[in-house]
Amino acid sequence: MKTRPTSSVKPPASKPPTSKPPTSKPRIPVIRYTLPARLNHSVTAVSFMLLTLSGLAFFHPSLYFLTMLFGGGELARLLHPWIGVVLAVSFAGLFLRFWRDNRWRAEDGAWIGSLRQVLSGHEENLPEIGKYNAGQKFVFWGMAVFVLGLLGSGILIWEQYFGTLTPVDTQRVAVLVHSALAILGILVLVVHIYAAIWVRSTIGAMSKGTVTAGWAWRHHRKWLREEAAKGLRPRT
Ligand code: HEM
Numbered sequence: 006m007k008t009r010p011t012s013s014v015k016p017p018a019s020k021p022p023t024s025k026p027p028t029s030k031p032r033i034p035v036i037r038y039t040l041p042a043r044l045n046h047s048v049t050a051v052s053f054m055l056l057t058l059s060g061l062a063f064f065h066p067s068l069y070f071l072t073m074l075f076g077g078g079e080l081a082r083l084l085h086p087w088i089g090v091v092l093a094v095s096f097a098g099l100f101l102r103f104w105r106d107n108r109w110r111a112e113d114g115a116w117i118g119s120l121r122q123v124l125s126g127h128e129e130n131l132p133e134i135g136k137y138n139a140g141q142k143f144v145f146w147g148m149a150v151f152v153l154g155l156l157g158s159g160i161l162i163w164e165q166y167f168g169t170l171t172p173v174d175t176q177r178v179a180v181l182v183h184s185a186l187a188i189l190g191i192l193v194l195v196v197h198i199y200a201a202i203w204v205r206s207t208i209g210a211m212s213k214g215t216v217t218a219g220w221a222w223r224h225h226r227k228w229l230r231e232e233a234a235k236g237l238r239p240r241t
Contacts, residue, residue, distance in 0.1 A: 133227035
């Protein structure tokens, strides 16, 4: 029976102990998000989740206990619209950063048409995709509509400042619109988080700011080619 070399076996003297085995491939990181973009995304994500928690607390009496997270019902009611303002400003920052890469391209239609192949992990026969795929573009534009609509309808029902300016009938419609958009936004967020976890190493794109060239080659080859044209350096 062959035995594996143990750690007591020293490397040949000619090789420095830190040298890597010749088979190891260099990991080539591709920058996907800058630090300011990632901070911008974090503020958006945290504010959206705080809004979800405080908003759900007002949605149904059985969820009122969630106001405890905000120091009670009164404080939650006071904070909710201001967190909404933070979300709107923060999302506006994301929008300005990302809208160009979220424009619809010819390959997006083909990507949707081949969704079954995408879901079964066979993207090799699909056309090359830019920085974002069609699914991500739906999330982007969906969130843009929802955040704008939530801000608009939220202002109409913001008693403290706009209560006297808005007729009651308008407020009733605004409450309905606000609730419907919130539910849609939460559903889209669930899909967004699920997709980020499901496509391996995608979370790292946002947490570390980089992806491997392999990940980019597999999922966003057109984008990788564009980045490569700008010049990639392998991390040794
Ligand atoms: C805990 C919550 C969240 C997690 C874990 C998360 C995770 C991620 C990840 C991993 C990416 C990178 C995807 C890639 O580069 O391929 C991303 C991108 C992005 N996220 Fe989130 N996200 C969260 C919340 C949000 C919220 C609340 C919004 C907006 C309201 C949002 C908007 C975006 C946008 C616009 C992008 C760029 C992709 C695109 O433009 O289509 N995210 N997110």
